[in-house]
Amino acid sequence: MSITYLEAIREAQAKALADDPRVFLYGQDIGSFGGAFKATKNLAKEFPGRVLDSTLSEDAIIGAAIGAAIEGMRPIVEMQYADFSTVGFNQIVNHAATLFWRTETPCPITIRLPSGGTNGSGPFHSQNMESLYAHYPGLVVMTPATVEDAYSMLLEAVAIDDPVIFCEHKYLYYHLKADGLPTEAEPVGKAKIARPGRDVTVVAYSAMVHEALEMARELATEGTEVEVVDLRSVKPLDTDTVLASVARTGRLLAVGESFPWGGVTAEVVARVASAGFGLLDAAPQRLNAKDTPVPFHPNLWGTHRPTARAIAIAVRELLRS
């Protein structure tokens, strides 16, 4: 049996609904229509009354999920696109993220963000929001890169008593397949070595893990062994695994698909520079998308975001320094 990243997300939601009566799904077009990407296909029929179509109101959707969580429910919210979560940003960062700290009331909501660029999606259907949400205290931010992680981390997100921003990458929805669903998983908060290597560490997450792996395969034919670290979650960020890798390789490149100012890659570089300066044989580097909105046309989009080719250039440069 083969299962896609998107199907894994659907299956995780089905399992969460089946296992826990407190779970319900809430979002635009997710009911009988099954969602813009069909991540909730047939779930409204399988779980009557627990897969609710919302109004076109991101602020109210998140606000309502918070209220339901206060009542002891565990909502999974689908934002139609990660980009649109900015309309609900206030509820996420000022309400959900502060609730437990202010009032000792847990806020177990999972917010699914269909994230990242795909061909032809343009400035408002391509964004990566993980750096924004990771900036705020009180949120857990997951960025699964594999089918297995998409499944197991979504289930863990629902079980966590805090608000979780679940960044699922649209580019991986159909491209990425696995033989089956996992029965056990590494806990959230642990990064993993996606490919071992001794010459240079490339830290990535979400779709960038696959660009990094493609680059690593190419460089392997030239005799360079790249170690690829998949962060899995960006908050918490597993600094120890990154440092241990840099201790082996002496060189660091952090890759992210989001905009270049600040963010996850800057955080990785800053942590390694401050806690592992002595481990470095060269200045740590990072590679992000360009500092413009995400372009619509594939000719531009393919250059805007880091690709295997762009990462290879950055790694070769790093190995020369």
Added chain:
Amino acid sequence: MGIGFGMVQAMVTPATGAGSLKETYLGAYRWMLLARVSEEKYASLYRGGKIHGSVFLGKGQEALSVSIAVNLRKGDIFSPLIRDQAGRLAFGESLLDSTRAYLGSRLGAMRGRDGNIHRGRPRDGYFAMISHLGAMIPAVAGALLARRMKGMTGAVGATTIGEGGTSTGAFHEGVNLAAVEQLPLVIVIANNQYAYSTPASKQFACGDLVDKAAGYGIAGHSVDGTDLAACLETLRKAVGAARDGGGPQMVVASLLRLAGHGEHDDFRYVDPELRRTALGRDCLEAAEAALLEKRWATPKEIAAWRAEAARQVDETVAAVQREPLPNPDEEDWCALSSKRLVDGFTTE
């Protein structure tokens, strides 16, 4: 730990006759008085430098606020806003909890992490507002939606906002969601004529705010917010209609804020003409006049009640002032309830 539903909840039942009307009115008046006296004390502590942050008074809005709470029952949800001291106390918040929040006591519900009006005990149905106006409306709606999913019926949610807050997108999204889902939500709008310094004329362009109710397809009610009897009756109807399956109810009260936005604000921008109109009537004084006129109380009794409220407030403040303050060394500085998921690098 939970909020105690005090004497008024027990004493004030929906008015069904002259006797109970008197009881309801008297009970509501006593909460208004306690709210006024406690806020005067907080204001004086603020001026004396004893309160950090600001103090926000509900002066002029006590009749409206208390009328919401006395029409709610145990198990209902109340999400108050900035000028709801009377409603908070009548809903069951103890004076101790209120005072601890203002003074930042480590023993209070907010433990010095948040203060003044940003307080509550959400799990007891007493929501803790965030400052962003309109944001609490969908939260209460979501709680009511959850109850419907759980098969719990009969409960009502009530939330308050000012005329300024009706200009936010969150207000629109929240009211519309509640309307579409036909939730038992009462939205009380205190049109107190000013949002900080911005007059109502710069806030909305419809003839009357209550006209907005029709646009959402929900029931609208208008009331003189300076008249306690009118407020009690309007809220009784609105809460009852929501409870009986009538869907969301919008209540618009006309009144005037008789204090600054906060105690740092001298509110010189308020049109002096407006203060001389019926809008500028002090609802507490009006309620006292009505008590005397109806012979439901004597001047001596009212004076005794005020003295009793002052004694209660003074004792509570004195007790809280002896309580421990927040201690940074004893804070866990952790915003997550799942401690294992704390990002250790940034907190160590």
